[in-house]
Amino acid sequence: MAARQRSIIPMIDVNYKQFSPAEKKVADFFIANDEDVDMSASAMAERLFVSEATLSRFAKKSGFSGYREFAFEYRNQKLKKRSAMTNVTKGVLSIYEDLLNKEYDLIDEKQIDRIVKYISQYERIVVCGKGSSGMAAEEMELRFMRIGINIDSIVYEDRMRMQTVFMNKKCFVIGLSISGTTEDVLYMLQAAHRNRARTMLVTAYNREGLSDFCDEVVLVPSYQRLDYGNAISPQFPLLVLQDIIYTKYMQSNHYIKEALHGNTLKALRRN
Structure with missing residues (x-):
């Protein structure tokens, strides 16, 4: 049986209390984000007004080897989640978004x-x-x-x-x-x-x-x-x-x- 892929948001949640204030800012963004954004370390550091070192520490505390691995897994899970949605689910969510x-x-x-x-x-x-x-x-x-x-x-x-x-x-x-x-x-x-x-x-x-x-x-x-x-x-x-x-x-x-x-x-x- 293939190993089950780790779900990123629960990993962030369970480690949230050990994050520094700057790392919590990063965590809050990734928990709430539903956009397609530039996930590169430089672009994300500029967007969130944190250092690239902060991104790296955040990723490691979340259980990843570094920010690059975190970004790769995060984007993959977002894409898989959206592609797996049925038209009915997408339709209901689009109504909520419209409202x-x-x-x-x-x-x-x-x-x-x-x-x-x-x-x-x-x-x-x-x-x-x-x-x-x-x-x-x-x-x-x-x-x-x-x-x-x-x-x-x-x-x-x-x-x-x-x-x-x-x-x-x-x-x-x-x-x-x-x-x-x-x-x-x-x-x-x-x-x-x-x-x-x-x-x-x-x-x-x-x-x-x-x-x-x-x-x-x-x-x-x-x-x-x-x-x-x-x-x-x-x-x-x-x-x-x-x-x-x-x-x-x-x-x-x-x-x-x-x-x-x-x-x-x-x-x-x-x-």
């Missing part, structure tokens, strides 16, 4: 900063959605409650309508609807707006009249009939936006929020 590229164009940094400010200011956060958007709402509750945010997710239509009674100027209400037409979500936002709550809709389709009852309309990318889930999960653009908001929020008072997150995880441990 992320669209996100770059749609994201409004100033709007994200305002949303982060609202999350900090308001006493109660309510996020609602149905179906896949409801799952994204529940994920948002789980993530933010771990860092001390008073947040509830509402995914059933009866609860959405009942909860509007309790919306007031101390609430920040977030609706998730890829289509932008989910009746119960729009009803909740309209009622919350009438009760002077801050309101926000996350959608892939900007429609006339949304700004009448939404203080913020946040646009996320869509791909064909993404709202029906027949290409990839409709949650994907919603979760990407959540990650951006969560990361921005964590940047302020980072240590306090990390400590809260750590404490909630400890509380989940049984022993």
Whole structure:
């Protein structure tokens, strides 16, 4: 039986802690890289602002005789991995790539900063959605409650309508609807707006009249009939936006929020 070829990324991962800061910079690049780049030592040293000696030390710590062997194996594995992919796999990955590229164009940094400010200011956060958007709402509750945010997710239509009674100027209400037409979500936002709550809709389709009852309309990318889930999960653009908001929020008072997150995880441990 032929010897099994070593997989490079796991080799980098298991040796990561012994890398110097400069070597970690090299490791981070090769772990994340998905481009066809000039792998020569001189070109890579210039690209990463490190010395060729750093590249050599990094390769040896990763289990190779030197950078030349590492570069050869790395390129071979990348080529084999791509050639082994089926058209279906390539198609799905290209959709994700397309959505992320669209996100770059749609994201409004100033709007994200305002949303982060609202999350900090308001006493109660309510996020609602149905179906896949409801799952994204529940994920948002789980993530933010771990860092001390008073947040509830509402995914059933009866609860959405009942909860509007309790919306007031101390609430920040977030609706998730890829289509932008989910009746119960729009009803909740309209009622919350009438009760002077801050309101926000996350959608892939900007429609006339949304700004009448939404203080913020946040646009996320869509791909064909993404709202029906027949290409990839409709949650994907919603979760990407959540990650951006969560990361921005964590940047302020980072240590306090990390400590809260750590404490909630400890509380989940049984022993």
